Amino acid sequence: MLLIRCPWCGEREETEFHYGGQAHVAYPPDPEAMTDAEWAEYLFFRDNPKGVFAERWVHSAGCRRWFNTLRDTVTSEFVEEAR
Amino acid sequence: MTVESLRRSPLADHPLVSGSGVRLVEIPFLTAVNVQGAPGFPTPPASGVAAWGERSVLWLGPEEWLVVGPDGDTFDLPGGVDVSANRTTIELSGPNARDVLEKGCTLDLHPRAFGAGRCAQTTLARSQVLLWQTSNAPVYRLMVRGSFAHYLADWLTDAAQEYL
Amino acid sequence: MRLPSGGRVDRSAPVRFTLDDVEYTGFAGDTLASAMIANGVLTVAPSLYLRRPRGIVTAGIEEPNALVQVDGEPSLTATTVELVDGLSASTLSGIGRLEPGPAAVHDEKAVHDKKYAHTDVLVVGGGPAGLAAALAASSGGARVMLVDDQPELGGSLLSDASPSPWVASAAAELAARPEVRVLSRATAFGYYDSNYVLVAQKRRLWHVRARRVVLATGAHERPIVFGDNDLPGIMSASAVRTYVNRYAVLPGREVVVLTADDSAYATAFDLTAAGANVVAILDTRTEPPADLAARAMSLGITVSPDQVVRRASGSSRITGVSTRDGWLDCDLLAVSGGWNPVVHLFSQSRGTVRWDDGLAAFVPDVAAQANRVVGAANGVYDLADCLAEGAAAGGEAAELVGYPGAAPELPSVARRNATPPGPLWQAPDDPSRCFVDLQRDATVADVLRATGAGMRSPEHVKRYTTIGTGADQGRTSNVVALGVIASALGLDSPGELGTTTFRAPYAPVSFALMAGRNRGALHDPVRTTAIHPWHVEAGAVFEDVGHWKRPRYYPHAGEDMDAAVLRECHAARTGVGVQDASTLGKIEVVGADAGEFLNRMYTNAFKKLAVGSARYGMMCRADGMVFDDGVTMRLAEDRFYVTTTTGGAARVLDWFEEWAQTEWPSLDVKFTSVTEQWCTVAVVGPKSRAVIGRLAPSLDVSAEAFGFMTFRDTVLHNGIPARIARISFSGELAYEVNVASWYGLAVWRAVLEAGADFDITPYGTETMHVLRAEKGFPIVGQDTDGTVTPHDLGMSWIVSKQKDFVGKRSLRRPDAVRPDRKHLVGLLPVEPDVVLPEGSQLIAPGTPLTPPVPMLGHVTSSYRSAVLERSFALALVKGGRDRIGETVLAPLGDRLVEATVTEPVFYDKEGARRDG
Numbered sequence A: 001m002l003l004i005r006c007p008w009c010g011e012r013e014e015t016e017f018h019y020g021g022q023a024h025v026a027y028p029p030d031p032e033a034m035t036d037a038e039w040a041e042y043l044f045f046r047d048n049p050k051g052v053f054a055e056r057w058v059h060s061a062g063c064r065r066w067f068n069t070l071r072d073t074v075t076s077e078f079v080e081e082a083r
Numbered sequence B: 001m002t003v004e005s006l007r008r009s010p011l012a013d014h015p016l017v018s019g020s021g022v023r024l025v026e027i028p029f030l031t032a033v034n035v036q037g038a039p040g041f042p043t044p045p046a047s048g049v050a051a052w053g054e055r056s057v058l059w060l061g062p063e064e065w066l067v068v069g070p071d072g073d074t075f076d077l078p079g080g081v082d083v084s085a086n087r088t089t090i091e092l093s094g095p096n097a098r099d100v101l102e103k104g105c106t107l108d109l110h111p112r113a114f115g116a117g118r119c120a121q122t123t124l125a126r127s128q129v130l131l132w133q134t135s136n137a138p139v140y141r142l143m144v145r146g147s148f149a150h151y152l153a154d155w156l157t158d159a160a161q162e163y164l
Numbered sequence C: 001m002r003l004p005s006g007g008r009v010d011r012s013a014p015v016r017f018t019l020d021d022v023e024y025t026g027f028a029g030d031t032l033a034s035a036m037i038a039n040g041v042l043t044v045a046p047s048l049y050l051r052r053p054r055g056i057v058t059a060g061i062e063e064p065n066a067l068v069q070v071d072g073e074p075s076l077t078a079t080t081v082e083l084v085d086g087l088s089a090s091t092l093s094g095i096g097r098l099e100p101g102p103a104a105v106h107d108e109k110a111v112h113d114k115k116y117a118h119t120d121v122l123v124v125g126g127g128p129a130g131l132a133a134a135l136a137a138s139s140g141g142a143r144v145m146l147v148d149d150q151p152e153l154g155g156s157l158l159s160d161a162s163p164s165p166w167v168a169s170a171a172a173e174l175a176a177r178p179e180v181r182v183l184s185r186a187t188a189f190g191y192y193d194s195n196y197v198l199v200a201q202k203r204r205l206w207h208v209r210a211r212r213v214v215l216a217t218g219a220h221e222r223p224i225v226f227g228d229n230d231l232p233g234i235m236s237a238s239a240v241r242t243y244v245n246r247y248a249v250l251p252g253r254e255v256v257v258l259t260a261d262d263s264a265y266a267t268a269f270d271l272t273a274a275g276a277n278v279v280a281i282l283d284t285r286t287e288p289p290a291d292l293a294a295r296a297m298s299l300g301i302t303v304s305p306d307q308v309v310r311r312a313s314g315s316s317r318i319t320g321v322s323t324r325d326g327w328l329d330c331d332l333l334a335v336s337g338g339w340n341p342v343v344h345l346f347s348q349s350r351g352t353v354r355w356d357d358g359l360a361a362f363v364p365d366v367a368a369q370a371n372r373v374v375g376a377a378n379g380v381y382d383l384a385d386c387l388a389e390g391a392a393a394g395g396e397a398a399e400l401v402g403y404p405g406a407a408p409e410l411p412s413v414a415r416r417n418a419t420p421p422g423p424l425w426q427a428p429d430d431p432s433r434c435f436v437d438l439q440r441d442a443t444v445a446d447v448l449r450a451t452g453a454g455m456r457s458p459e460h461v462k463r464y465t466t467i468g469t470g471a472d473q474g475r476t477s478n479v480v481a482l483g484v485i486a487s488a489l490g491l492d493s494p495g496e497l498g499t500t501t502f503r504a505p506y507a508p509v510s511f512a513l514m515a516g517r518n519r520g521a522l523h524d525p526v527r528t529t530a531i532h533p534w535h536v537e538a539g540a541v542f543e544d545v546g547h548w549k550r551p552r553y554y555p556h557a558g559e560d561m562d563a564a565v566l567r568e569c570h571a572a573r574t575g576v577g578v579q580d581a582s583t584l585g586k587i588e589v590v591g592a593d594a595g596e597f598l599n600r601m602y603t604n605a606f607k608k609l610a611v612g613s614a615r616y617g618m619m620c621r622a623d624g625m626v627f628d629d630g631v632t633m634r635l636a637e638d639r640f641y642v643t644t645t646t647g648g649a650a651r652v653l654d655w656f657e658e659w660a661q662t663e664w665p666s667l668d669v670k671f672t673s674v675t676e677q678w679c680t681v682a683v684v685g686p687k688s689r690a691v692i693g694r695l696a697p698s699l700d701v702s703a704e705a706f707g708f709m710t711f712r713d714t715v716l717h718n719g720i721p722a723r724i725a726r727i728s729f730s731g732e733l734a735y736e737v738n739v740a741s742w743y744g745l746a747v748w749r750a751v752l753e754a755g756a757d758f759d760i761t762p763y764g765t766e767t768m769h770v771l772r773a774e775k776g777f778p779i780v781g782q783d784t785d786g787t788v789t790p791h792d793l794g795m796s797w798i799v800s801k802q803k804d805f806v807g808k809r810s811l812r813r814p815d816a817v818r819p820d821r822k823h824l825v826g827l828l829p830v831e832p833d834v835v836l837p838e839g840s841q842l843i844a845p846g847t848p849l850t851p852p853v854p855m856l857g858h859v860t861s862s863y864r865s866a867v868l869e870r871s872f873a874l875a876l877v878k879g880g881r882d883r884i885g886e887t888v889l890a891p892l893g894d895r896l897v898e899a900t901v902t903e904p905v906f907y908d909k910e911g912a913r914r915d916g
């Protein structure tokens, strides 16, 4: 079980967090202008790298804040946390 | 008959145990207001508690606080949300209080890591609590949602058995 | 046989025990195994598959044979069970049995505890290296935890004829340091991410987070393969030494020592000192260590180099061995095939291991976490080196965690250059009599069958032969198996194969220990409302909704559920009913942009909702599928009160936070969960207006003054402040009375009192479901399943065409507009007494019943209706709205019943009843 550093509360057990998937996938500014394929790309497609991955977590059982991390998917080690 | 006499705290009918190592009591009806955004009161550092007269300001997150006052306290804070009845408070004290918490709380409660004037939103057993240490004696306050209060009281009673 | 003196047992404390119903006596400080040997019992239960006689082999956790059931607890090893007075054990052949009954472990009252611990440095293993590490790590004040599986610290040093006094002084020093915690009789069995180590103590499971870990887990002695190497009386040489010195018991009198390693010489010397006759030391190496051989000679022990044992003889116990040179009589064969460092925890931590040719063993290579392996676990066997390495690792850890200290005092021990071991991997006899895994009864022949079938990977051979899959997880057999595979494949060493993966748990852990206090009444949280005590007193039948206990119905004497629900429904439709609706999720949404935010979350508009008004809303995920729904009130220009489904409260709060924080941080909007702040009492039915009028005398409750979907803040007749809303989930005239939850019970009682002369009827979730289904109101999570859009529900009216909202773009994806999507429709069974089971699959008439049978959809809700005087159902049906009037078939028992597809609204289609 991972120990995750919430940028606000410090290190907490993984069970206090929920995973939010890939980071930096912004909600498109004008969904109606997008083709079906572009919209599907936004909805359903995410990276799945072996190695460092920018992802989101929320400290749901603590301060409820979302934050981004860089995690190595091979070792599960957090390279860095960012607010 | 005052209207307050019609109130009933979540653990009103729930006996709480006390013994030489651990004491459990409910502190019902504390006034509590959740404030996010601009505070109109002294603010504590992260994971800390600040005094505001006879009130305490508990850090809940960046720009989020819980202002806790005695029963009957009234204050209107801009953007505040009254959550006085949302939780009740169980006070856990005694030389083995920390031992009991360590049976279900994953936080490091060692004096080097936690102590009087610290608070944390976390999980105790399987319910979320706001854990607030008020004294190094030690005395802890567990602020728990009313719906979970019976479960948590049962759990604490079970976990405290060896220290009674 | 018990030796007349020596050992660490307490001869003043005799302990009585039974084994297989025979009474014996041992001493405090004995294990069950040492006490058995003291009583001349070396033989345990026969082997699992071949029923061959088997005996005690080891003196520790690696034991493959001596499985016992102790006081009801199965599959323990006699070598690790501490002897206590009155202990009752029975020997097992490989498989234990959980027996219901009064045995302590299954006692409902037996407490299994859990403890979360944090430490700067965790040291696993209390032998010389671990003790040195713990002393060094704690000398500067760091928090140190030392975990050891024995009753006393010292590890291998306890097996010396006279253990160094340093052990006791080290233990005393550790005990005196306030920040040191020593866990004895505790086994670290799992090593997970972020230095998370699980430790099993008898009735307590420790969850340890450590900043640094020092693994001083020691090594296990390896067996050697030869014919009939499973006979009782063939033991690990180091175990024999432990029995002689630590427990003062002699497992045999005429002893042959077979060794590939230096360490077994000490066994021979200590046996001699204890009065046994060591017939010979058979050394597999061509050049046995000169110093040890000379000492053996001086004790009158013959040392034979370059030896093997071809086969052991004996029927129930060893009587002799045939060697390269001839025959030797013996009643005990002490074997050392060399040592395996215990790298299990290190390997679980994702550290890699490498084969060391000089040591003929897998040793730790590269660490993946903040840990270090020391002593025998690191392939370092010389005592002086072990102590030094442990102290160095402890000192390093102390420095890294910010509490540097001083080097500990260590006993002065002479260094000795060991002669490299000479392991034997080839079977010198019939392979089917040369055992590799005693617990699985697997032989060299089994391995050869696997390699003969073309397998090369140890993982494949392991699965084919089952070697290493017993309760002992191959502690003694793994490396031997690898050696046998390697030699069968013509490889130089097991190192060329690599090892199989080590997985947690290192030692068996009972489910009861893992469950801790999460069982019985505490198995899962139970959430209750403030009104719960009344429901219990009223005899409500409860149902679980998430963690909540909700009254399902309130049976009168003699009523079953159907009768109670018909009565409750009738009251709500013709008089007045009351329901505890407090479990609904509630969120206060505050901020200048609260309206804009809700506009983006809900399919319908909220920005222009008037203060004092309420609106039903629906939310979709980005993929356009219905996510949650509920009524929202506008309390002020910048303040909304959102309700969610009972199960959806936490989900919706997370959802709001996600969008507000990660997508629109510039919006001024904040969220506070107020689910338990409010108790909500729903008052429903034509007589509800009268009840509310009595309850809130200062409120004008006329239809004109208090319109549908509005709310009023008021004070009830008893002084309780309340927020009353005109909201209906049943189609009837209805109100929801919201009060601070500590007033909930008082208000519930006041409502009952106010409605007493109308025969006000409390109703539960079942009636609530029927009432809303009669109106065709879907329940998210029951009539939807994450694949249903608002259009599928026939609720296009709630989908705004003007504004964007989360999920909107998805509603015109080609898949979302397929004509054959499943629509929510009504079903009327042709036989009006038939209630279709919820979940029933639906097919078209005339569909051939040969699999795969094409399905049209399924029943999502199904009830008996008081007001319709018949059964009815809601269903998701492919192209359902185009099938209205058609018939579908549903299985009921072993027949198919017909139902007619209808509109989903069954009652008061015009909505005439909501104003009373």
Ligand SMILES: [Zn+2]
Residues within 6 Å of the ligand: A006, A007, A008, A009, A010, A059, A062, A063, A064, A065
């Ligand atoms: Zn946090």
